[in-house]
Amino acid sequence: MCLPKTSEVLKLYRSLLRYGQTLQFTDKNYFKNRVTSEFKRNKVLSDEKGIKFYYERGQAVLSQKRIL
Template sequence: MVIQHTGKLIAMTGRQQVLTLYRQLLRKRRQLQYTDKSFFLQRVRAEFEKNKHLTAESEIDHCMQKGQMVLKRDALV
């Protein structure tokens, strides 16, 4: 029973990280020019929707890294 609880806790932590990244990307939209905001929002939503079925940790990590790169790249410009 403790193992199941720990597994759920780990899964919840991963879910929380994904939601945090999603929120950060939505906030990043505020910094864009007016014409780019709706495109960026559609793109973020489409990517998260496309990948919501992923269960393999390596695939999820890869997608998280891609999202983090978008945040960093925009921050450096």
């Protein structure tokens, strides 16, 4: 897998925020804050391995319907 494009990362971010609004047994504000802080913390990543890892981790959250 090659590096995700900026538009793909933004799409993942928006999808995670939308997914957080559908959660029933989890604090929605906590989930939103956690997603936002993870993206802010990782926006300075420059190594391919780290970028791929966190992008795939975000996709796994969506596909497995679990929380962070």
